[in-house]
Amino acid sequence: MLPGKTFSPEEVLLILRRRIWYILVPFAIISAATAIYVRRLPNVYRSSALIAVTPPKVSESVVRSTVASVKIEDRIPAIKNEILSRTLLERIIQDFNLYPNERRVEIMQDIVERMVGQIGVDPVGGSAIRVRFDSPDPVTAQRVAQRLSALFMDQSNRVRKNQVENTDQFLQLSVKSAEDRLVEKEKALQLYRQQHNGELPDQQSSNLQAAQNQQLQIQAFVTEINRASERRVALEKAIQDIESRSPSDSEVSAPAGSTAQQLNQARARLLDLQVTKRADHPEVQQMAKIVRDLQAKLDSEAREAPLSASSKTNPAEAARQRQLEEARAQLEQLDKQTKANQESLAATRERAAEYLRRAEAAPVRQTEMTSLTRDYNTIGQLYTGLLTQKEQSTIAASMERREIGEQYTVIDQPVVPGRPSSPNRSRMNLMGMAVGLALGVGLAGLLEYRDSTFRTDDDLVRVMGMPVLAVVPLMQSEVERRRTFQWKVAWGTVLGGGVLGCLAIVVYTFVR
Numbered sequence: 001m002l003p004g005k006t007f008s009p010e011e012v013l014l015i016l017r018r019r020i021w022y023i024l025v026p027f028a029i030i031s032a033a034t035a036i037y038v039r040r041l042p043n044v045y046r047s048s049a050l051i052a053v054t055p056p057k058v059s060e061s062v063v064r065s066t067v068a069s070v071k072i073e074d075r076i077p078a079i080k081n082e083i084l085s086r087t088l089l090e091r092i093i094q095d096f097n098l099y100p101n102e103r104r105v106e107i108m109q110d111i112v113e114r115m116v117g118q119i120g121v122d123p124v125g126g127s128a129i130r131v132r133f134d135s136p137d138p139v140t141a142q143r144v145a146q147r148l149s150a151l152f153m154d155q156s157n158r159v160r161k162n163q164v165e166n167t168d169q170f171l172q173l174s175v176k177s178a179e180d181r182l183v184e185k186e187k188a189l190q191l192y193r194q195q196h197n198g199e200l201p202d203q204q205s206s207n208l209q210a211a212q213n214q215q216l217q218i219q220a221f222v223t224e225i226n227r228a229s230e231r232r233v234a235l236e237k238a239i240q241d242i243e244s245r246s247p248s249d250s251e252v253s254a255p256a257g258s259t260a261q262q263l264n265q266a267r268a269r270l271l272d273l274q275v276t277k278r279a280d281h282p283e284v285q286q287m288a289k290i291v292r293d294l295q296a297k298l299d300s301e302a303r304e305a306p307l308s309a310s311s312k313t314n315p316a317e318a319a320r321q322r323q324l325e326e327a328r329a330q331l332e333q334l335d336k337q338t339k340a341n342q343e344s345l346a347a348t349r350e351r352a353a354e355y356l357r358r359a360e361a362a363p364v365r366q367t368e369m370t371s372l373t374r375d376y377n378t379i380g381q382l383y384t385g386l387l388t389q390k391e392q393s394t395i396a397a398s399m400e401r402r403e404i405g406e407q408y409t410v411i412d413q414p415v416v417p418g419r420p421s422s423p424n425r426s427r428m429n430l431m432g433m434a435v436g437l438a439l440g441v442g443l444a445g446l447l448e449y450r451d452s453t454f455r456t457d458d459d460l461v462r463v464m465g466m467p468v469l470a471v472v473p474l475m476q477s478e479v480e481r482r483r484t485f486q487w488k489v490a491w492g493t494v495l496g497g498g499v500l501g502c503l504a505i506v507v508y509t510f511v512r
Contacts, residue, residue, distance in 0.1 A: 015448055021491075022447060023440035024499050030439060032502035034432025035509040043420035047141040048132035049149035050124065050412030076129065080121045082155040083148060086112050092147055096140060119148060128411070138417045145414035153408040164393070171390040178383040185376040192372060196365055204362035207355045214352035221345040228338040231276070235331045238271050242324045259301055263294040264319065271327065429509060 016023070089112045093099065099111050118134040131149045135141035193200060198207070270287040476484070 019444035022444045026440040027436035028499040028502035030436030031433040032505040035506045038425045038428045041423045044422045045138040045141045045417040046421035047145040047414040049414040052128045052411045083151045142416045168393040175386045199358045199361040201366040207359040211355035217348045239327045259298045266291045
């Protein structure tokens with residue numbers, strides 16, 4: 001192409017006139033070849049069945065299905081894999097005697113793959129599925145489509161029932177496993193409570209209260225022991241007084257109501273008071289004063305009494321011995337009681353220490369109990385949830401067995417097609433004509449692009465930059481002009497005839 005050349009409408013028309021055969025010949029040849037090819041293609045008939053998904057007869061609010069709610073588009077791949085299994089397709093091929101010629105020369109695997117390409121499962125409107133089959137024979141297409149739709153419904157219902165049954169079995173195993181784990185945790189928790197009974201967190205307050213009660217008992221025992229110690233000192237002093245005293249004759253021989261008799265009674269009373277009360281108690285001090293006064297009075301009477309009274313000493317000695325034995329018996333009894341109190345005090349201190357140890361161990365047991373209880377509560381919640389799901393699954397499985405759950409129903413039975421669904425010959429012929437025209441125009445454009453011929457004086461002026469002074473026309477003789485004309489007519493006739501023949505073929509295929 002000459003540099004800087006532009007194309008006006010007149011020049012485009014000249015180019016089309018000059019290159020018309022380069023456009024028409026490829027257009028006609030490709031169109032005719034496409035028409036012949038399309039004519040030889042076999043007819044394919046399509047028969048299809050429309051299957052609707054029927055919702056459950058029982059509301060989801062009453063019985064919740066254990067099968068996940070999946071869209072139709074998501075169900076198709078799994079169900080399609082089921083019905084397009086090699087075993088089922090081989091059975092259909094044998095039952096309907098499909099691909100008899102191909103089965104003589106090809107292996108079954110290739111034939112099954114070819115059949116898979118002729119089967120379609122497509123969603124329609126979100127609640128229906130269309131199952132189709134393409135075949136050169138319309139009756140075969142209808143029969144196979146009917147078989148495929150029946151297989152689709154059977155496989156869909158079977159897959160759904162299997163899902164429900166598998167879910168129910170899985171939940172049963174899960175419930176059993178959770179129950180075993182829960183029982184194991186219960187046993188571990190019970191064993192822990194038995195092993196650490198008394199140290200548990202809920203027993204801490206009772207342990208502290210028991211320890212406080214033991215402290216009160218300890219104080220009572222300490223007080224009792226201290227009082228016993230004081231009484232022991234008083235008894236020992238009384239024994240020493242009795243042992244050091246020499247009874248006079250008048251103490252024994254005195255009649256009732258005499259000074260000696262009063263002194264004996266006062267001493268016995270003082271001894272009783274000294275055993276039960278402190279030495280600084282007012283009653284003890286008062287009784288001691290009475291004893292001293294009576295002793296002084298008795299000593300005065302003894303000095304004034306006849307000398308014959310001093311010979312009667314045996315009864316007084318016996319009374320003194322009796323008092324001494326009573327005092328020693330009281331001292332022995334007091335020692336026994338003190339020993340018992342000391343033993344009780346030691347035992348009470350051990351119990352108080354044990355209660356305190358249990359109370360101090362409560363935080364540690366609290367941590368351990370929290371861990372055990374947390375695991376137990378977690379497994380308990382899991383068990384409760386699984387048990388609820390298992391009951392729902394059992395009801396859902398029963399509903400599926402009674403066929404009141406989601407079902408598939410054929411609402412449009414496959415029929416024998418009246419015309420082929422493919423190939424679309426008109427469309428393919430138009431596409432071939434478009435391709436031929438595009439190729440012809442492209443070829444003409446390529447030749448024009450590669451053409452660097454000066455065809456007008458304007459081309460020479462624009463490229464060379466020099467003015468044109470004169471134009472010498474092409475000079476031919478009459479014979480040369482006639483020969484050139486005859487050549488053009490011959491080529492035009494041949495090319496035109498070929499183009500018309502090709503177009504006739506195209507028109508024939510459209511009419512047929």
